[in-house]
Amino acid sequence: MQITKRRLAPSSKYETPYYIIRGSGSGRTVVVTAGVHGNEVASIAAAKKLLRLIRQHDVYIRSGKLILVPIVNQIAYKRHIRGKPDLNRTFPRHSRESARHPLSASLFRLAKRNRPDWYIDLHEANGFSKRNPRVLGQTLIANPRSKAVPAMKRVTAKLNGRITNRSRHFTIKLRSLPGSGRNAAYGILKSKAITVETSWEMPRSTRVGYQVDIVRRLLREAKLTSD
Numbered sequence: 001m002q003i004t005k006r007r008l009a010p011s012s013k014y015e016t017p018y019y020i021i022r023g024s025g026s027g028r029t030v031v032v033t034a035g036v037h038g039n040e041v042a043s044i045a046a047a048k049k050l051l052r053l054i055r056q057h058d059v060y061i062r063s064g065k066l067i068l069v070p071i072v073n074q075i076a077y078k079r080h081i082r083g084k085p086d087l088n089r090t091f092p093r094h095s096r097e098s099a100r101h102p103l104s105a106s107l108f109r110l111a112k113r114n115r116p117d118w119y120i121d122l123h124e125a126n127g128f129s130k131r132n133p134r135v136l137g138q139t140l141i142a143n144p145r146s147k148a149v150p151a152m153k154r155v156t157a158k159l160n161g162r163i164t165n166r167s168r169h170f171t172i173k174l175r176s177l178p179g180s181g182r183n184a185a186y187g188i189l190k191s192k193a194i195t196v197e198t199s200w201e202m203p204r205s206t207r208v209g210y211q212v213d214i215v216r217r218l219l220r221e222a223k224l225t226s227d
Contacts, residue, residue, distance in 0.1 A: 003059050004055065008069060008108040011031060016103075018110070021054055027064025028117040028222050031191075032183060032215060033107070035068065036088050036121060038076025042046035042204050045194075046211035047071075059216060061148045064224045081142060083174070084102060089179035095188050098190040100179075108184055111191075118222050119185035120147070121192040122211055126197055127173045135159040137199030140214070143183065148192035149174070168202070170210075 004020045034040075038160075047070035053059040064190035076136045090101035091108055099105035110157035111119065122218045127135030140156060160169040174198050177183050177195075185193040196214050198207040 001057075008072070008110060009103055012102060014106070016069070016071055016074045016077065018067060019051060021061045021066040021068065023061040023063040023224060025063035027062075027224060028122070029067070029114050030118040030120065030219060030224055031067045031111055031114070031116040031185070032069070032120045034122040035071035035073055035077050036160050036181060037082045037086075037123060038073050038078070039080055039082050040124040041077075042124055042198055043205035043211060044077065044137075045072050045204070045208045046215070048123060049171065049208060049212050050215055053212075057084070058187075059219070059222050059225060061219075062226060064221070064222065065109065065114070066224055069107065070211040073103065081130075088177075088181060091179055091181050092188060093178045093183070099184075104181070105170045107181065110165040111181075111185060111189060115189060116185065116191050118218065119182065119189070119191040120215060120218055121181050121193070121195045122215070123195055123197050123202055124207065125202055126195040128167055129173070130169045131167050132220070133171075136169060136173070136197045137201065138170045139173050139197045140170060141175060141177075141182070141195040141197065143176050143186045143194065144174045146174070146186060146192060148194050151192070151204065151218065152194060155217045157220070159210070159213065162183075166213050168199070
């Protein structure tokens with residue numbers, strides 16, 4: 001397993017590190033992003049924890065390639081804000097359109113070069129979707145007709161089997177979000193693109209645990225790991 005550190009949007013005010021983790025064998029490519037919104041701190045903590053686990057070989061990438069961007073929007077993160085403009089509305093909406101922000105443009109170029117089989121974007125939201133279907137807390141989201149849905153069903157079933165409070169169970173939502181990284185990865189790159197949303201109403205450590213668990217399960221689904 002080889003870990004290489006590189007820079008997104010280098011030599012600009014948006015510069016942020018990302019990591020390429022290569023397994024010893026050929027396989028699929030997975031992109032994991034966090035911190036697209038700077039105030040969704042559990043997503044960032046989860047991505048950092050995943051990187052630590054990889055460096056410690058507690059998570060071992062056996063085949064393929066993982067591209068991990070722990071904090072996409074450094075400026076928003078340092079200011080403890082979602083981001084202005086909302087970065088997750090600035091990705092290209094179709095193949096003939098360019099991204100509308102230098103940072104989303106740099107991230108999408110990275111994804112386009114690598115053509116990921118899977119694109120996993122970590123976020124946080126209000127509420128519990130099991131209690132109120134109109135909120136996004138505790139959801140895995142994909143576009144309608146996404147080939148990621150069978151894997152999402154397996155992952156949520158395993159997760160929910162360990163969550164005793166049914167009101168905190170994860171649900172699956174199928175919806176488009178034009179301008180989002182997920183939408184661009186699904187529509188333009190044909191990736192199995194998933195947004196992960198944990199609920200702000202839970203302790204941070206719980207949210208981080210769920211996010212790491214979900215990513216690890218999806219890495220197994222992509223056959224990058226076997227742990």
